[in-house]
Each structure stands twice: as structure tokens, then as C-alpha cells.
Amino acid sequence: MSAQDISASLAQQRFSAVNTRLHNAVAHSQREPGSVKLLAVSKMQTPQQVAELYDLGQRAFGENYLQQALEKQQALPSLDIEWHFIGPIQSNKTRDIAHHFAWVHSVDREKVAKRLSDQRPSNLPPLQVCIQVNVSGEESKSGVTPETLPALAASVAELPGLQLRGLMALPAPTSDVSAQHLSFKKLRELMAQLNEQLSTLKLDTLSMGMSGDMEAAIDEGTTMVRVGTALFGPRPPIA
Ligand SMILES: *Cc1c(COP(=O)(O)O)cnc(C)c1O
Numbered sequence: 130m131s132a133q134d135i136s137a138s139l140a141q142q143r144f145s146a147v148n149t150r151l152h153n154a155v156a157h158s159q160r161e162p163g164s165v166k167l168l169a170v171s172k173m174q175t176p177q178q179v180a181e182l183y184d185l186g187q188r189a190f191g192e193n194y195l196q197q198a199l200e201k202q203q204a205l206p207s208l209d210i211e212w213h214f215i216g217p218i219q220s221n222k223t224r225d226i227a228h229h230f231a232w233v234h235s236v237d238r239e240k241v242a243k244r245l246s247d248q249r250p251s252n253l254p255p256l257q258v259c260i261q262v263n264v265s266g267e268e269s270k271s272g273v274t275p276e277t278l279p280a281l282a283a284s285v286a287e288l289p290g291l292q293l294r295g296l297m298a299l300p301a302p303t304s305d306v307s308a309q310h311l312s313f314k315k316l317r318e319l320m321a322q323l324n325e326q327l328s329t330l331k332l333d334t335l336s337m338g339m340s341g342d343m344e345a346a347i348d349e350g351t352t353m354v355r356v357g358t359a360l361f362g363p364r365p366p367i368a
Contacts, residue, residue, distance in 0.1 A: 137181050144182060150359075151354065154344045155347055158348040166353045168190070169189065170357035171191065171192060179201060179210070191215040198214070202229060211232070212231055213230060213233070214234070215336075223245050226245060227244075235297065242288055242291060256290060256291050259296055260297070261273070261296075262316060265300045271299075272299070293332065295320055296335060298313070300313075310348065313346050317350045335350055336351070336352075336353045337349075338351045338355070340356050
């Protein structure tokens with residue numbers, strides 16, 4: 130077997146293992162089959178690795194670093210991929226994000242939201258966005274606080290270039306399963322409260338759960354798990 134064949138066969142094993150985990154968790158939590166979407170987080174991975182998963186049927190890919198993402202997109206022009214931006218957003222990067230992605234999960238301030246909306250090309254559908262919420266309360270993490278969320282949601286919902294779809298959380302990593310549940314439950318409750326308080330909103334997306342905690346997220350109602358290492362293996366270090 131060539132190195133390329135070995136890599137493709139490893140990708141297939143990981144892809145099928147992740148899908149098995151996902152299906153088992155959906156069944157175990159008595160969720161509707163097909164109610165949890167798999168986003169493949171391909172940061173630090175090569176275009177070839179993205180193409181391997183694409184060949185297995187994966188279509189949604191998430192990237193954290195804009196420059197890397199744009200290079201990958203240029204290397205794979207013929208693939209019909211739905212690209213999601215999931216990393217921190219600097220306001221001088223909003224134009225490229227607005228032009229080259231279908232989704233953004235990490236909106237956490239009005240200035241960035243407004244720029245994304247203004248810069249979204251009018252021939253593309255509105256950018257699908259989630260607001261990132263800091264549910265574990267650490268100072269270092271990005272995301273709005275639960276207290277400032279309603280005001281930001283109300284203003285994002287007014288922006289014509291954006292469609293507010295839901296909330297995203299990146300809780301502090303922990304192997305404590307009950308702590309995982311607490312963070313995810315909090316995000317689910319925040320979305321339910323928003324839908325209740327702002328009757329014009331119809332938020333339907335909870336972006337939560339990664340390689341280490343997707344079962345807890347599925348149990349708490351996630352609609353999109355963002356999975357990197359379980360699909361691609363360990364990431365190469367940031368250069
Ligand atoms: C890296 C990353 C992931 C994937 O994490 P894994 O533990 O590798 O599955 C998901 N979401 C965000 C925002 C990330 O930065």
C-alpha cells in the first residue's frame with residue numbers, strides 16, 4: 130500500500146468511528162436520527178486530509194485560522210464544501226470571512242457583526258451566524274457573557290447580511306462529565322430564553338461538543354458537534 134492509501138484507510142477508520150459514536154449517542158439520548166450535524170474541524174490539517182474526508186462524504190468543514198483556511202480553499206477549488214469559520218475574529222479579517230465562508234460560529238461583538246454584514250457579497254445568501262457565549266466564566270476565554278447576550282442577539286438579528294442561527298460554546302476542557310453537562314445545559318437554556326424573550330428570533334442551532342465531550346453535548350441538545358482530533362488524529366503543532 131502507498132503512503133496515500135494508508136492515509137486514506139486511516140481516515141476511513143476514524144470517520145466511521147466518529148459516526149458510530151455520534152449515532153450511538155443520538156440513540157442513547159433518544160434524539161431524532163439526523164438531528165446532530167458533524168462539522169469536521171480541519172485546522173492545521175492538509176488539503177489532502179480534507180479531500181480524503183470529502184471523498185468519504187463529509188461536506189462541512191471548520192477552520193480557526195483565516196490565512197490557512199483561504200490557502201486550503203484555493204487548493205481545493207472544485208470541492209463543494211460548506212466552510213465554517215470557528216476561530217477568534219479580528220475586525221481587519223471580516224472582509225475575507227464574509228466572502229469565503231457559509232457560517233461563522235464565533236461572533237462575539239457588535240462591531241464584528243456589523244462589518245460581516247456590510248461586507249457580505251449581495252450575490253451570496255446571508256452569512257449564517259452563531260454568537261459565541263462564555264459559559265464557563267473564565268476571563269481568558271472569548272465569547273459574550275450570558276448577561277450581555279440578549280442585547281447582542283437583538284442587534285445581530287437586525288443585520289441584513291447575517292442570519293442569526295444560534296449559539297456556540299467552547300467550554301474549558303474537562304474530563305469531568307457532569308461539568309461538561311453543566312456548560313452545555315447552560316447554552317441550551319440560554320437559547321431557549323432568547324427564543325422566548327425575543328419573539329422575532331427562531332434560533333435553531335447549538336454549536337457545542339468536540340472530540341472529548343460530544344456525548345455530553347448530544348445529551349444536552351447540541352445540533353452541531355465540532356470534531357477535530359477524533360477525525361484527523363493529533364494536530365501538528367502551530368508553526
Ligand atoms: C480545535 C477546535 C475544535 C475541535 O477540537 P477537537 O478537540 O480536536 O475535536 C472545535 N471547536 C473549536 C472552536 C476549536 O478551536
